[in-house]
Amino acid sequence: MRNLLEKLLDGKITLDQCETLLKAQNIQELGDNIKLDLKRKDRTGFPEAIFAENKSDEDIILIINSHIEKNDDNLIITRLDSNRFDLIKDEISSKDKDFKLIFNKKARILIVKLRQVENKDFKVGIITAGTSDIPVGEEAKVIIEESGHKTITSYDIGVAGIHRLFPQISKMIEEDVKVLIVCAGMEGALPSVVAGLVDIPVIGVPTSVGYGVGEGGIAALYSMLQSCAPGIAVVNIDNGFGAGVFALSIVNNL
Amino acid sequence: MRNLLEKLLDGKITLDQCETLLKAQNIQELGDNIKLDLKRKDRTGFPEAIFAENKSDEDIILIINSHIEKNDDNLIITRLDSNRFDLIKDEISSKDKDFKLIFNKKARILIVKLRQVENKDFKVGIITAGTSDIPVGEEAKVIIEESGHKTITSYDIGVAGIHRLFPQISKMIEEDVKVLIVCAGMEGALPSVVAGLVDIPVIGVPTSVGYGVGEGGIAALYSMLQSCAPGIAVVNIDNGFGAGVFALSIVNNL
Amino acid sequence: MRNLLEKLLDGKITLDQCETLLKAQNIQELGDNIKLDLKRKDRTGFPEAIFAENKSDEDIILIINSHIEKNDDNLIITRLDSNRFDLIKDEISSKDKDFKLIFNKKARILIVKLRQVENKDFKVGIITAGTSDIPVGEEAKVIIEESGHKTITSYDIGVAGIHRLFPQISKMIEEDVKVLIVCAGMEGALPSVVAGLVDIPVIGVPTSVGYGVGEGGIAALYSMLQSCAPGIAVVNIDNGFGAGVFALSIVNNL
Amino acid sequence: MRNLLEKLLDGKITLDQCETLLKAQNIQELGDNIKLDLKRKDRTGFPEAIFAENKSDEDIILIINSHIEKNDDNLIITRLDSNRFDLIKDEISSKDKDFKLIFNKKARILIVKLRQVENKDFKVGIITAGTSDIPVGEEAKVIIEESGHKTITSYDIGVAGIHRLFPQISKMIEEDVKVLIVCAGMEGALPSVVAGLVDIPVIGVPTSVGYGVGEGGIAALYSMLQSCAPGIAVVNIDNGFGAGVFALSIVNNL
Amino acid sequence: MRNLLEKLLDGKITLDQCETLLKAQNIQELGDNIKLDLKRKDRTGFPEAIFAENKSDEDIILIINSHIEKNDDNLIITRLDSNRFDLIKDEISSKDKDFKLIFNKKARILIVKLRQVENKDFKVGIITAGTSDIPVGEEAKVIIEESGHKTITSYDIGVAGIHRLFPQISKMIEEDVKVLIVCAGMEGALPSVVAGLVDIPVIGVPTSVGYGVGEGGIAALYSMLQSCAPGIAVVNIDNGFGAGVFALSIVNNL
Amino acid sequence: MRNLLEKLLDGKITLDQCETLLKAQNIQELGDNIKLDLKRKDRTGFPEAIFAENKSDEDIILIINSHIEKNDDNLIITRLDSNRFDLIKDEISSKDKDFKLIFNKKARILIVKLRQVENKDFKVGIITAGTSDIPVGEEAKVIIEESGHKTITSYDIGVAGIHRLFPQISKMIEEDVKVLIVCAGMEGALPSVVAGLVDIPVIGVPTSVGYGVGEGGIAALYSMLQSCAPGIAVVNIDNGFGAGVFALSIVNNL
């Protein structure tokens, strides 16, 4: 800053130029500090993640290859259909780095594995109301396991078949899960019922599985937000990724 | 019709006039036949009902007094707040007919009683998720009882307090109710849970009790329409009256 | 429960473990009781049904083959397009059980037939406003007939051609139908008009046939919910299945 | 324009000033021509109308008094509640002009009468589904009669009481109405049913009388727009004024 | 009716059977009368029309061939894409009747021509805001011309290029059009501007041409319904057919 | 159950009665078990809470007085405006129990205090974007503190004044808060920005403070659900209570 002011005094820059450059410098310094702060991020256990929808294959290949060159952490690509994975997998390469590509078809997630993740102690329970909700549950599962924690899953237990619900919840409590992720489309009542039975945090994930008035998952979302049951919070429709990361923010601080 | 054609031939009316009058006559005849048909209605057990909201006090007084003069059946006024009832009750009168005014404050229903209703055999169960839903449940109750059938009510048993639900449903089945009316606002999950437990028709009535995304009852409505449970149908938000009439259409045909 | 407490006293498990296991056991017991209760379900006449949309072909084949091995009841697959049926039909097999595959193309329903259904006495009327609404009406028809009841259908009688409506309704009343299912998209006025003519329950099924403001069926749904006609209740858009099951809940209790 | 260019050549104005003034002049000339055109408007039979909602009492008094001074045509104030009329009526005055204030309480319309309207030959039919829709129907009525045409009204004939509909329509056709205005809130289906019976233009006016999903009139509006019946067009919710003016645009050209 | 009562007295039918059959007969008679009334329809100039969207090719062929056998009037098939027309055209046939198939690709309308339409005197103006709105305008055009009236079209004159609007409107007034149909997507302001210039009825047709907040045509629809301009009414989004029929209901009564 | 079967064998009840009573008993048993399970609830730290909106004053007084008689735990009444509190406070009484009424005007919460809550160790941070969001933040605060945990609040720090945000977040991290509750109406972006800075769970609470497109809080809700920031979940609009309970479900399990 002093440097700029000296230039101003020496007449090398005008007052206007000086003001413009000072404004720019102020914002630049903000960035520098934030970068310092961001180093902390690297330790928190959320690997970097890329949302593949709305991105071209070229963009994704570019992002992955560039990540491999510059980083030692794993990279997660979400919402990548298996046929898109087949199209791009041979384009991913590195001259001098070792990496593995691990693709989970149900979850539509690709993990670019640059290092092994250390095992951690906690368990997260993942429940889906129907088989159609499984991809969302799997997305959460991969995110959590990629951070080293464990998951217990119980898929296809809806409110209509309430008898399938109780023994599954029972088993999860027995296994000492710390958080429950509950994915449901249609009427979205499952998280409410589950939250009425347990005293750990329940993360509701509405899915886009409904039809008619519930098309796109809005009915399930609204139902979960309206829930009278205690201890429930919600993420965006189909956002298994976000539910997983939120669960991590809880178990990483235990 | 022949009459008109004769007039046409006699030159008393023009072709245009004749055509216009014939069109009118055709529609008139429709009306006459329908009136015949409508006599049947009088025997079906649905008393005539007036929706008081959006009507001025003057209009309601006029409708009631005119009904008393011309009919021997009872008249039901729905959605009449108690303070409105207080304002109009002294204006309702008849020179030569006996009638009673029976006002149910919770249900906001006024019955103009011109004759006694005969008792009938069947029972309808009415459940509300919370105390705020009671006015809607009461509306259904009055409608059903005014037709001579019986009701069993169980108010304030939500999904969050699922333990209060089971013994109540149990008791209703024991009492052999033929239909269940389930009123719920908020997340509207109660009808789904109930329909998962019984094998009689469940009529869901969403109520406008929610707030935030559920304001006005839309979340509850959508949740009920999306229900995966078998044997559930839905009426409009807060439409206890419609639920009662629909229940009557079932029990009257048993 | 005593067992756990003894283990606690004997020091084989800690207080924390004991508490966790007791919580789990409580929920487990709930499940056991509900299972008892659920046996009752098997007798109620609703065959198990699977919603094929949003499920992969693999999942559906798995569900069907697994059902055949473990059950003697029929299985219904709804919303299965004919080309999907063609793709999966050869994968459905059993080593030692006899079954038949009955596919209704219009209704998009596959019935996996493991046993013959006994004939029952009641009739349900099914009406559609236009030919485009027929698949929804057919879905209801298959569900009802698969339970052994009869249906009378009358397709393509809209409000605009109101003259086609009356003789059809007349014939249905003559045949003593116990419930009317009325499917309509566009302006959705048909169920109101029908309910104004008859005194049996009318189940409105909005269909997604509309366009412009009515796209997806919301206009038809709202129109039906708003109906002033007596004795009408509504299911979700295109939910012929739900309408059929609700009709069964009425006729099974006659 | 030449004048400006000469000033430019003479150096009395700069090029920039000249350009700015030319731009302004172009737009000004547009305005002048449009004013010529607008004189024609005065003969078309639509009196000037002011929408009172969202305007302060002061503004309305100002507009009326200013109109009286400058015009010889009548002025219509719509959506003016009777208590607002009571507040402002004594403030309306003129030093030297004769006028009358005619207030229609149901229609919530004030007519500031400066001259007598000549009688015209045509009739417009106005129908409302319920008594709550009458204010909207009355608004249309006043607008049409203020232009010298006649109206025939038939209020409170819904689809649920379809027997009340036919003789009324019959009478209107007999009276040779040229257009039908049909106002309905709950029963958005009424215009469809009417349009299915007649072969003159039907103008649907949705009203905000509904509740639940129909609150604010959206359900009625969508139902009318979706209508399969021939010869129906729609105006905004509660827009009796617009329906009246549209009807005038038809009968004034007969 | 007497017949039934006699049977009842003779004990040939039970009281219940008699009641059921009388109910049916009442409704049947309604139908008979309405049929009489409907004969009138044939003279009103609206040819029968079929909406092809949501109907299978098989259904459409069936409807057309059956129409040809039983009628002498023309039949209109709307919303029929040209590739669908190519698929079905060879399946349309008749053993003994002469007919012509006239397909308008832009309008996506097929006319099954069984008789020549007589020429009539009136003109309807059709305006579209952009080239993308032309199919909707063409749909209205075909409907009107198929009834024997004339149309004058002016496509692609939006509000942004307001200078293209004035001479076109001028020409239409000069040609003495009786009604103006104005099709517009995007902000839907064109009908308001046009209605501000003329004193004949303006029918606004919102089109689904918008994007972003206007996707599907809702912004255009709402804009037209909100219009402050006098003499404007609206039909459903993309409903060129409805606009054409409504225009006919006006000009047929001139 | 055996008892019922014996009665059946002894002919004291019919088969139908027996079936009905067995169905009822099954459901009753479910209820008994759930009650056992619910005892656990009493120990989890969520005091019973009543939502006062939509309930009459009479209902609330009844609920409170009845609670005092039957319980030793505290009771929380939420959404109770101070003028309503003034109206009811003198009606709350008990013959033989000691209690205190603690009313928080900003939070609109009444605590009926029957016993002292023990202090616990953890801290929850509560942030609001503007002063208008404070009531929602206070609601969460009272809920958390009533369970014995501590809160640190920082009100009125929006995104537009981002400089006010950083030192506050810094202080909260320093104080070792375990969860952050972030309430925002206009600035729905605040939880995203906060979640981008910390690695503990962030609970977003949209408030109904917005206007225009944001009226009712929907814009804020959607903005939070869309957040790309890691570690964020959301509760219903204005649901400070739910956010507080969810935060408790996390800290109670630490």
Add this chain to the structure above:
Amino acid sequence: MRNLLEKLLDGKITLDQCETLLKAQNIQELGDNIKLDLKRKDRTGFPEAIFAENKSDEDIILIINSHIEKNDDNLIITRLDSNRFDLIKDEISSKDKDFKLIFNKKARILIVKLRQVENKDFKVGIITAGTSDIPVGEEAKVIIEESGHKTITSYDIGVAGIHRLFPQISKMIEEDVKVLIVCAGMEGALPSVVAGLVDIPVIGVPTSVGYGVGEGGIAALYSMLQSCAPGIAVVNIDNGFGAGVFALSIVNNL
């Protein structure tokens, strides 16, 4: 930072404490830098503004009095109804500072004047479609004039009365306005028409003046966003303040 690390090495703080404090310090530093940057803000010409809606009178008095003590810049309070101003004006005071309260009733803005604003050179044009839109226009006007710039206003010139528009626009161009703010409710077409006539930036402000489908201003907003006219951008419904500030961001950089 070094200080903390030394403490860590000296064992005065634990590793965990050190990590927590470092995290906090990083964020704190961000705040410090941003504060530096924010000083720049003081020179940009946007006075601090407070939105009074949703704030209690107590809060507003507190904010104003506290501002007066600590600042020398003016303070703007928006959306303050005149009756609220009357209630609070006597509570605003300062021991030792001079200030003036300037209240604009139409604009509902209070300016707490601590210093005189210097006059600037540029003009902004403000147009409203109707008299009901004037408060929104006035809000923009006060904001702009409070920054020292000039405004030219032209209120009540809608699309329906297009002849009133042209001379006004002409005059504004003549006066060399640099930006046009156009406020309109109802169909919101005015900004599109204006933007089609001028080549300076047009800021559209939808107002909540509509009714029916346009209630709350959504129709006007969508219409403006959909505009095909060049050079138009939009702010929130009724956001005259935002339009004014955006206009300032343009003219302050000329």
Add this chain to the structure above:
Amino acid sequence: MRNLLEKLLDGKITLDQCETLLKAQNIQELGDNIKLDLKRKDRTGFPEAIFAENKSDEDIILIINSHIEKNDDNLIITRLDSNRFDLIKDEISSKDKDFKLIFNKKARILIVKLRQVENKDFKVGIITAGTSDIPVGEEAKVIIEESGHKTITSYDIGVAGIHRLFPQISKMIEEDVKVLIVCAGMEGALPSVVAGLVDIPVIGVPTSVGYGVGEGGIAALYSMLQSCAPGIAVVNIDNGFGAGVFALSIVNNL
């Protein structure tokens, strides 16, 4: 006009014909004047632009070829997918004019280049939150550069990675950009954060990149409209073109 009146006096036309022709002439003259005015447009720097979506390939080829024949200005075709460009490019031709086709695949824009654009002095900054938003940013970029101004772009800097934001903004201020265009889908908060840092106009462009509740871009749009940050206005979802033209309306007047 005189001409028409003379014809009238001479009896060559009737009074009615004369009136109709005068009406037409009035509107025609409006058009003539507006055309004069529109010449001005040619100088303002917005090249003519065609929106390719919803137009057939044939229409686009016709528009381009016709433009080339009649104009010397460039023509811009927006929203033209690269595969559509491949299909039509060989059909674009001219007998006697030189032109170049410049296609930008990311921006989906085709420029039909008939003349070179002169370079201008100002810079516009363009920022996108994610790589998926780049096409929208590119659309704005091409529009601005095609008018001769310069752009500085910074793609993929979201709120979640706030550290990437500051140095980029800093650089843009340093480069003296006059306007900032900020495109964001998921992160609708980005324009708010940017506007909080700079004192030049910020144009927010919501993109349709979101999913779940944000699908189609509505959440991003509402978030931007709600922004409390000063100096921000918004265009339609994905409307990079509109943002570019609005930016030009600012810089062209500097």
